[in-house]
Amino acid sequence: MGSENAGTITRISGSLIVAEGMTGAKVGDMVEVGDLRLIGEIIGLYGENVAVQCYEDTTGLRPGEKVIDTGRAIYAELGPGLIGVIFDGLERSEVEMLSLRGSFVGRGLRIPPLSRKKRWHFVPKVKPGERVIEGDIIGTVQEGAIEHRIMVPVGLGGTITDISEGEFRVTDPVASLESRGGEEIELTMMQTWPVRVPRPYKEKVTLTEPLVTGQRVIDSFFPVAKGGTAAIPGGFGTGKTVLLQQIAKWADSDIIIYVGCGERGNEMADLITHFPELIDPKTGKRLMERTVIIANVSNMPVSAREASVYMGVTIAEYFRDQGYDVALMADSTSRWAEAMRDISGRLGEMPVERGYPAYLSDRTAGFYERAGRVVTLGRDRRKGSITILGAVSPPGGDFSEPVTQLTLRYIETFWALDFDLAARR
Ligand SMILES: Nc1ncnc2c1ncn2[C@@H]1O[C@H](COP(=O)(O)OP(=O)(O)OP(=O)(O)O)[C@@H](O)[C@H]1O
Ligand SMILES: [Mg+2]
Structure with missing residues (x-):
């Protein structure tokens, strides 16, 4: 995100960091702390000041270093x-x-938590023209002893326009959907979810x-x-x-x-x-x-x-x-x-x-x-x-x-x- 979402560290106490000058920050936002870009999460807002819980060791961090708001929750x-x-x-x-x-x-x-290089053999379970809703299984991947079922992410749905079997990376599109509004959506095998939300x-x-x-x-x-x-x-x-x-x-x-x-x-x-x-x-x-x-x-x-x-x-x-x-x-x-x-x-x-x-x-x-x-x-x-x-x-x-x-x-x-x-x- 732009520099308008960056603040400056004023206080450090163990894993608690206080920074000033962060406008537009939200509680739960993931932030990058200091020159090492340590990962933290905003846990309190006091006017222009934010309290950050840092998930990494803060040794060596100094007041004056920057805190950057990524604008999204830890996922x-x-x-x-x-x-x-x-x-x-x-x-x-x-x-x-x-x-x-x-x-x-x-x-x-x-x-990256999921390997970006590894290719997985994706086997479709639905056909073009079929209507799918959120949570529907569109295909499977054999992973170890488990049949990993690839689902339509929460909040998406529509008619499958394209889907094919093959070797894909987690970020490659494996299927396309046409949503109700006529919008074209590409589905990958990977999805993200904010960890604090069930x-x-x-x-x-x-x-x-x-x-x-x-x-x-x-x-x-x-x-x-x-x-x-x-x-x-x-x-x-x-x-x-x-x-x-x-x-x-x-x-x-x-x-x-x-x-x-x-x-x-x-x-x-x-x-x-x-x-x-x-x-x-x-x-x-x-x-x-x-x-x-x-x-x-x-x-x-x-x-x-x-x-x-x-x-x-x-x-x-x-x-x-x-x-x-x-x-x-x-x-x-x-x-x-x-x-x-x-x-x-x-x-x-x-x-x-x-x-x-x-x-x-x-x-x-x-x-x-x-x-x-x-x-x-x-x-x-x-x-x-x-x-x-x-x-x-x-x-x-x-x-x-x-x-x-x-x-x-x-x-x-x-x-x-x-x-x-x-x-x-
Ligand atoms: N059912 C059992 N029969 C015999 N020995 C056991 C049994 N369960 C645990 N032990 C032995 O007791 C010791 C302590 O067990 P464990 O580490 O599971 O305790 P803990 O409750 O997790 O302890 P802590 O609170 O320190 O984490 C281990 O060395 C283990 O070998
Ligand atoms: Mg134990």
């Missing part, structure tokens, strides 16, 4: 190329970052099927439904991570989204090295061929946890919309809550219980609300679901603390891990 790129990749919260492939920057966390790096569906439906987790004690006594929500609170070392990872390996869902949020780096490293070796009992192929990992470890900036939680759930919704049963693991939602507390404290907001911001409740509810079993958009009334399993790490194993209590209010299944029992083994 996810959705399309072939998601499966089997390990992303950070801003949907950058960790492997590509490693090849660009070595084993240090790169800053200000721009890597993706639309037709209706929510009753949960009827259990998610078979493969853990007998859970499946027999404390089952969770496909499309349900479960929280795993437990003091440190009680086995939350081990349980989530076991469920990720054995659950009978089509797609696994594993969000590592503020957890130890060596645990994520373990996941990243072991997961790709595992064989999926369902398909006989590698488990990674139906998994997306969002890795955000404890030594990355605290604010990036927020980005990873929303990125994870947006990718989960995209696969739900294709008609799949998705299981999303978030380890740990407490680290995300701590990130909110951190930024809220820096903003000088009035805290409520134990220093957490008043909107902790809304955000927690909003996150779990994105779970569910739905009838998706599109004419075929296909169904998809997202099951959210969130670990909660109450300090000292005290379940009366706010994050555990709030989470309890919004979830259906509660798998409490007991410290004494864990210590007895």
